[in-house]
Amino acid sequence: MTGNSIKIRHSKDYNSKFYIIMDLTTERTRGLIHALQMDKDNTKILAMLALGGGSLIFGLLPAFFTRTNRRRQPLIISNLLCFGAGVLLATSLIHMLPEVREKLPNYPELIFCGGFFMVYVADELLHLICGEAIRHTHTDISAPPRRHSNTHQHDGARPCGGHNYGAMSETQSLLDDSSEHYVRQEETIRQIEERADAEANSRICHTNHREPCEQSLAGHAGLLFALSLHSILEGIAVGVQDTSAKVLLLLGAVACHKFVVGFCLGVELSSTPGARFRNQLLAILIFSFGSILGIGIGMAIVDLKTVYDTPALQVLQALAGGTLLYVTVCEVLPREKARWHLSDRKYAGITQCLSVLIGFGTMTMLSIFMNHSINADSPQLPENINYVTNINPESKQLENVVDLSALKEKQRHFQKDDGLPIFLKGGPMDRVLVGLTFILVALGLLRTANFYVGMILPSNDSNKD
Numbered sequence: 001m002t003g004n005s006i007k008i009r010h011s012k013d014y015n016s017k018f019y020i021i022m023d024l025t026t027e028r029t030r031g032l033i034h035a036l037q038m039d040k041d042n043t044k045i046l047a048m049l050a051l052g053g054g055s056l057i058f059g060l061l062p063a064f065f066t067r068t069n070r071r072r073q074p075l076i077i078s079n080l081l082c083f084g085a086g087v088l089l090a091t092s093l094i095h096m097l098p099e100v101r102e103k104l105p106n107y108p109e110l111i112f113c114g115g116f117f118m119v120y121v122a123d124e125l126l127h128l129i130c131g132e133a134i135r136h137t138h139t140d141i142s143a144p145p146r147r148h149s150n151t152h153q154h155d156g157a158r159p160c161g162g163h164n165y166g167a168m169s170e171t172q173s174l175l176d177d178s179s180e181h182y183v184r185q186e187e188t189i190r191q192i193e194e195r196a197d198a199e200a201n202s203r204i205c206h207t208n209h210r211e212p213c214e215q216s217l218a219g220h221a222g223l224l225f226a227l228s229l230h231s232i233l234e235g236i237a238v239g240v241q242d243t244s245a246k247v248l249l250l251l252g253a254v255a256c257h258k259f260v261v262g263f264c265l266g267v268e269l270s271s272t273p274g275a276r277f278r279n280q281l282l283a284i285l286i287f288s289f290g291s292i293l294g295i296g297i298g299m300a301i302v303d304l305k306t307v308y309d310t311p312a313l314q315v316l317q318a319l320a321g322g323t324l325l326y327v328t329v330c331e332v333l334p335r336e337k338a339r340w341h342l343s344d345r346k347y348a349g350i351t352q353c354l355s356v357l358i359g360f361g362t363m364t365m366l367s368i369f370m371n372h373s374i375n376a377d378s379p380q381l382p383e384n385i386n387y388v389t390n391i392n393p394e395s396k397q398l399e400n401v402v403d404l405s406a407l408k409e410k411q412r413h414f415q416k417d418d419g420l421p422i423f424l425k426g427g428p429m430d431r432v433l434v435g436l437t438f439i440l441v442a443l444g445l446l447r448t449a450n451f452y453v454g455m456i457l458p459s460n461d462s463n464k465d
Contacts, residue, residue, distance in 0.1 A: 003039075004385075009097075013025060019079040031188070036335065040244045040247060042244075042301065043244040043247045043248060044238065044239060044247055044295055044299055045246075046251075047247055047293045047295055048291070048295050049250045050251060050255060051231075051235070051238075051251070051254065051255060051258060051288075051291035051292070051460075052257060052288045052289065052291055052292045053288075054258070054262075055231075055258055055259065055262040055284070055287060055288035055291065055336070056261050056262075056284055056285065058259045058262040058263040059263065059264065059265055059266040059279070059283075059284035059287060059288065060107055060281065060284055060446075061263060061266060062263065062266040062267045062269075062270040062271075063266060063269075063270050063277055063280050063281075064079075066290075073350065075269070075345065075348055077271060077339070077354060078266045078312070078336050078339060078340060078348070078352060079351055079456070080264075081264075081267055081268060081271060081332060081336055081353040082332075082333070082352040082355035082356045083264065083355040083356070083359035083360070084261075084264025084265070084267055084268055084332070084337055084359060085328050085332040085336070085356055085359065086329045086335050086355065086356040086357060086359025086360035086361075086363070087261055087264050087359040087360070087362065087363045088223075088261070088264065088324050088327065088332070089170075089323075089324075089325070089328045089329070089356070089359075089360055090263060090359070090360045090361075090362075090364045090367065091230070091324055091363055091367075092321045092324035092325045092328065092361035093321075094126075094325070094363065094364050094367050094463065095363065095367040096230065096317060096318075096320065096321035097109075097112060097318075099314075099317060100318040100321060102315055102318050103311075103314040104314045104315070104318065106324040108314075108318055111293030111318035112318045112319075112321050112322045112325075113314055113320075113321060113322055114318070114321020114322060115226075115318060115319035115320060115321060115323045115325075115326070115435075116322035116323070116326045117322075117323070118319065118323065118327050119322075119323050119326045119327070119331070120326055122221075122239065123330075153449055162355075163439070190327070202453075217364060220268075220269070220283075221325070223265065223268065223289065223323070223327045224265075224283050224286060224324060225320070226319075226320040226321070226323035226324045226327070227261060227287055227288070227290075227320075227324070228267060228286055228287050228290040229260065229287075229316055229317075229319075229320045229323075230290075230291055230317070230320050231287060231288075231291045231294060232277060232290045232294040233294060233313065233317055233320075234254050234258070234291065234294060235290065235291040235293060235294015235295040235297070236294045236295070236297050236298040236301075236313075238251060238254060238294070238295050238298060239294060239295040239296065239297060239299045239300075241299015241302075244426075258291065258362065260331075260362065261363075262287060262288070263404070265283070265284070265287060266280065268332065269283055279319055309315075320355070321431060333356070336352060337349065337352065338350065349363070355437065418458060
């Protein structure tokens, strides 16, 4: 390999792999690079199909739950929604905010909060403009039954046999019952006021959100916008990779959390009262198409990588993160908490809290894994080189060609730290803890899969009915 085909300018053993620096002057070298380029494009097309198809399947899975089984297991559905809230919260704060802070040094948190208030204002404007129309389409079960004080106030004024219509009879009846009627009226008014105060306090703490804010159109639109935009940006990150190995590595990391988020989006959409499958299908298609569009854009701008780092895209990323934060803390969590605070199942709140923590922890682990996969240490290389590759000792062929311009930038940022927290670094105890975590996650997935089978397949009781 050191003959006429490739001129070796530098060689060194990096991380147990033999890398060579090659001079791009020979025809054979250019042919190998062209073959690797074609293989990289095929891998990106595979990534399009995998992310788009997988997101569609996971997003539509909740739509096939039978409505009868949804009513039988309302707490489990609520826990799934809380799990999704934890996933969205971690996606916003753990995954998206650090990326924005890295790319936008000036006021990234302010732009992030701008996304939060953007959806907040849109939600309130929607209530202001369309509140009455939406209110008439829902039954307000949180409102107390109307009590008319006049019915209570006239309980003591009984008709005199139903046939005495004279003025003397009515006057005498009123005089005889005046003192008793006055006392009853005072007690009735006091009881009504106390009951109204108690019910008002109950509605403040335990409202069921059966007004327009129960299933906020702005909340659902903001959720779909934020997740779709984030999918596009992640797709661009996959599309701009310069080797097949890096594309596959990033594909696995992105797919892990995108499928989880897609399923949670499907659960949220399918739990809407009166939800139509057509609307849910359209929303999931938009969400799934985001990754395909992003990878396509990344392939188009692969030679203009500075486009991906422009402030405009990072501002959109920050706004999307703030949108997810609003949907989580102002829409999903308050609604699910309120639905079960008046329930006889006192443990419902604890299970919801655990579901949020599990969702948050799951997405945090996936985000850490993805960041570590992207920002893993690269070999330290001289400054006067263009490309690096390695030769397979068996086939004597070049395996990868890596553009070092991006590698060096990543190296300067991660050369002192591998990007992993201390509890994930490689001691024996850490490996044991990580192994136990994966075992618990696997058990939870098995339990969840068992529940899904029961939700999708009709039960024997429903068949008998």
